Amino acid sequence: MMTEFPRIAAAIEDYFDALYFCDVDKLQSVFHQRAIYATADETPFLHRTMEEYFPIVAARQSPASRKEPRHDYIDSIEFAGENTAFARVRCSIGARDFVDFLTFVKVDGVWQIIAKVFQIIERPPQEH
Template sequence: MTAAAFAEISEVLADYFDGLHHCDVEKLASVFHPKALYATADETPLLHRTMDEYLPVVAARQSPASRGEPRRDHIDEIQLAGDNTAHARVRCSIGDRDFVDFLSLVRTDGQWRIIAKIFQIIERQA
């Protein structure tokens, strides 16, 4: 992986974490491709959303930052498949849930963006 690609993807992921922590839909819209997929098999039936469906959900929730929740975000790994395709495994927390996110990224028009977010929900014990 080139150092430049790693740095660019790391910046996208930092904005992703900030967007989630502050429920900042403008920031999230900047890191997600407009045609991105959002899905988890932890909901029944399978939860699948477009960005037009997902961003209003984020906008309607109280942000973890406003509740004083500590940040628990971490990049486990970033892998490049080539010049325009990458995968990141990241972790974060919202409320009493921890999340493991598999984020697929594409580089279009010179910019890395998340094209798919597939995630696992882990209920945190009190």
């Protein structure tokens, strides 16, 4: 699995770039077309398909355009076998930090996210 580790890490870096620049083309390359997107931090429970998720990202003002500093971290990558992996990653957008659990599958030799389940952590306003 050591040869696959850099390929997963590269897919995660593409994921971080896609979110930072709101690059839907890059996001589509890293997510499997049938992936799910979910969080229990919303009421009601939030679950989206990629057809629902991509237009939301496309409509956002990108963190890059706001010149936000990047805070992207890969905490861990684990392999279940030759074609399934799990990553715990963190990133920030606006006043929110996110902990994302990304499940990857390798289909036709390409690693893609099949599930994104995440936790939102609101940052307190900075005092001046």
